[in-house]
Amino acid sequence: MKVVMIPSGFKECLDADEVVAAMTAGAKRYDPFIQTEQVPMIDGGEGFAKAIVKIKKGELIYKKITGPTGKKIISHYGLYVEGDKRTAVIEMAAAAGLKLVPRDARNPLKTTTYGVGELIRDALHLGVDQMIIGCGDSGTSDGGAGMAQALGVRFLNERKEEIHIAGGEDLLRVHSIDLTHLDPRLKDIPIDVACNWNNVLCGENGVAKVFGPQKGATPDQVQSLSAALQHYAGLIQKMTGMDVRCLPGSGASGGLGAGLIAFANATLHPRFDLIMKFIQMEKKIAGADLVITAEGSIDFQTPQGKIPCEVARIAKKYGIPVVAITGTIGQGAELNYAAGIDAYSSIIQKPATLEKAIYKAPQWIEESVECILRQVTIGLKIAHKQIGARKGAS
Structure with a gap:
């Protein structure tokens, strides 16, 4: 047998x-x-970068970044060279994963993906030709707004003052989005994202209602978070013309999928379609x-x-x-x-x-x-x- x-x-x-x-x-x-x-399988969550680097004989780059609770942590991303292309492998869980949020501090209204943006920015500084981002095992539900802010996006209140996005609850205070300082290098770097294709940002099956309780949200907080992400999606549509509310994968990692589409020019993929290129499982x-x-x-x-x-x-x-x-x-x-x-x-x-x-x-x-x-x-x-x-x- x-x-x-x-x-x-x-x-x-x-x-x-x-x-x-x-x-x-x-x-x-x-x-x-x-x-x-x-x-051993990877799904874009914990261990994603290490697994891809091991397969591709690359290396891990360690970086001090902002963790999901706002405190500084040591994180990492992968880098490998194939032919004449340098590829960065970013694992959102290594920057904003649930494992990085102490159990007594689990509240997705107050956790941020800012560190994910810092890893992306550092990879851009290295001059990579493309990126692969794994979405999974997140401890955040800020719609990727923290990530976007680290890449130059400004979120403004009614008085045109910039708001620091420290968690999903801050999205309700945003009145407009300023893209003028968004890192221009993102337009030229292909970013492929491995995500759960069934996760959407808004609605009855939206990420707040389905995954918010797993990240520590109470029923009232789930409702607040759901309203915040709905408001955020409306702002994205107003500024970019994209309706990310129910796009497949938009709800991945607490809405990071939506943020990556809207601000990083990323392409979302069903995670196994992307991962199977690295792991030959079917045979x-x-x-x-x-x-x-x-x-x-x-x-x-x-x-x-x-x-x-x-x-x-x-x-x-x-x-x-x-x-x-x-x-x-x-x-x-x-x-x-x-x-x-x-x-x-x-x-x-x-x-x-x-x-x-x-x-x-x-x-x-x-x-x-x-x-x-x-x-x-x-x-x-x-x-x-x-x-x-x-x-x-x-």
Whole structure:
């Protein structure tokens, strides 16, 4: 039996490399000689820049920037050379990710993407020929206004005074947008963005209502944030002629997708369309007997472009069963059956604190994979017994 393991990272716990290492250890506990193949996946979130740089044999550039809460942090972006082109790989999570926001300070009304703009600006200073930006695992919902401000965009109040965008709530104070000081180099640099294509900026399925609670917003704050982003979209349309409210991917990373379209001349892509250019996953899936995938949480959002269901979508083309393991099983998880996941289970088998679950995650992932393979073997034995009985009866 050949088992291909294609996990995402467990947000704020383990990156994809660490998850796949634990999965492999669990498979080897079951059978030291089992044939396995590892494909740690990236989705534009945590680990995106490091993974691309590793594949392309590039380097990481470290930079002191403004973090999502306004405090200075050390962040990074990737740089690789291919042919005569220098490409910067920017990971928004490394500048404005949820992991960078202390749990007691999680309020998307008060977190900023300013640091993302600082990374883009630094890459421009290096004279890169193109950029790839990964959107995912954000701790912000400022519509990319902070990023835009770092690149020269001025947000003005009714008195034509510039407003510092420290979070999504500040968008309601903006009366007009001044683009005269926007970095002109952005017009000449292709920027491709890997994002969740299903995320939109505004409306009932807008980013504030869908993801605001995950970032610490209360119901009242969700409503305020939703109104702020709606107002912001109207200003963008007035200044640029673009209606970003419901564009695919516009809501990625708390609306950073919209900001990148409006101010950075960027092109948004379904993240797997872009990422698959770097990771050759389909060929490996096609040769598997079983695929095991993983993500920190499985719920109603997973079929909307998350790694487990993207993996399952490809596996179904070849009739290969897919099992998913997860930390949390959330509301609507059963929708994943229709999306191609044949079975899923949590690695957490008994009540545990978050701290303990994070500490124990590698061990529990190992145990979960070992258990899955034992269950698969039981199924195979039953199937063989039934086939033998049918042959004997005939």
